Amino acid sequence: MQLTLNPLARSNPHSRQWSTFVRNNASILLIYGIIILVVGSAAILNENFRTPSNLLNIMRQSIILGLIAIGQSVVILTGGIDMSVAMVARIVGLVVATVFAAQQSNPALILPLILLGLLIGTLLGSFTGILITQTHANPFIITFGIASILRGVNLAISSTPIRGIPKPYLEIYEAKIGIIPVNVIVMALIWIAAYLFTMRTRTGRGLYAVGGSERVARLSAIRYNRTLVLAYIFSAFCAAIAGLFLLARTGVGDPSAAEGMDFQSIVAVALGGISLYGGKGSIVGTLGGVLLLASLSNVFNLLQVNIYYQQLFLGLIVLITVAAYKSPRSA
């Protein structure tokens, strides 16, 4: 793990390796330090927290936010933002549930419908990406508007929970290999793939270049529009996977699914130290942000803190975090 988090750290003389490493990865070290602090003190103070099943629960609860946040990280690295992820996850779940309900929950449809869900995500992502690159509009406002459209469409699909999801589909969420749930494995694989993608491939490094400076990226012969569209497709694709898992978890097509996930994913990205102006940061930090949010919400639930105070606290964390990381606007 050491010295691979940031490629810049490797080019320094050996005597100053350690301090350079700390300086380059300060936000990542900070976030994992806070996680160890929170989880450690909770484990010491609360005996319900330190049971293995609860720790596994935290992992499982974090996968939906984790999947959405990884897509969000990629978009934010390019200097954009995607406010429509929660609604993409919701529409995928609702469409799949509707088709299941219409087909008498036929188990043979599981694979085609999963593919359909992923296709919906990809199409929505490419629509957003093309709209943003071709009109040069502000990504925040465009995706905000698309989220509102999708919210209306979702309510048009159904305003009550949809029943009739086949049993085998529900087992996706419960299935385990050994003691590790399958969905945790899926998330881990996607995280590793995304990490390698952003760090090791040319397109992945292009994401950073695009976020750093549009002008420099274009002059370096990086396909600006294509990279940007790709980021939005990836984000919507991850949201679609999250929607499919969410459907397996709740067991009904829930018209209020994934509410607030768009904001929470941005919080996780910000906590992980990715610059909200784009071009700086690492996906490893976002994973830390997700785990921190999941363990905090678990601790709050164990302590039976009122949901409204939880929201108050979440807002406070965000304001403190974004105020603490002073990231100068790139010129």
Next chain:
Amino acid sequence: MTTQSIAPKSAFSRFSSFRPSPQLVRGVDLAGQWAAPIMIVVVLIIAALYAPAFFLPTNLKTVAIQIAVLGIVAIGQTMVLLVRSIDLSVSAVLALGAVIVVQTEAGNPLWISIIQAFAVAGVIGLANGFLITKRQVPPFVATYGMLVFVQGARLAYTKGQASGTVPEILRAISFEQVGPVPAALIVWLIVNIIFIFFLLRTRYGRWIYAVGGNPSAARYAGIRVDAVVIGVHAVCSMLAMLGGLLLSGYIGYVDLRLGADYNLNSIAAAIVGGTTFTGGRGNLFGTAAGVALLIMLLNLVVVLGLPIHWQYAMQGIVLVMATALQGFRQFLLSR
């Protein structure tokens, strides 16, 4: 509103040899400026043909009051957009105002709770401005965080249950009429006139345009850029508070979801009216037209008897199309 069809793929990349013809630039510029008034006429004609119920006096009064509330919020949002910022905390401030005034009304005189409400709004606006200028947080993140924080604070305070009665004077402003015109609409007109004068005729108003047009040039010209941005955010929050007071008078009780759509709608109204999110371009006449257009469209959804959730889709479509148009216009003008 059909910028999509104009734009051939990849011909518009910034370093290609593409040069838009002057006619195209002027056309898109005019379309961006006049989209709202033209659409209002179109919508009125459609309403006359398909939904005559739109023109019933009771419905027109509803429309007028909604225009007044959204209009006041959108004035603040326009000014925030003019300085290249954005305020997503308006809906929380709006709802908070109702809670403060209604729930403290039992013990205190009304004017004290109103002063309290505006003071709280001012502090929220100052905090937004401080985060954006001094800590350089992206505006939408700072104000969205503020939204979650203020909403959490309000719900923790009320425990999610609405209670209390709305003061008489607020009900009167929202329901009384002066001649044929609802009082709320007159409040909106007065606020509009004040801020149009402020933006066009005072030094501070011109500073706002200068800061939005080019922050570094404004700084070299001796304008205190940070102070302008912070001040604009404070004014925006206070206008949102005023909108909240009018709305609580109109709705009559304090709803949990009171004002939840005002973020999106106020931004949409400003952008439809010709304000660009890159700052320095736009005015309050356009915003007023955008507000009227948006409220009429949302009202038509109800009058035509469509399910209410099509309002969400309607808001989103207006916002996306307007943003695409303004983004394209800004892009052409900046070449």
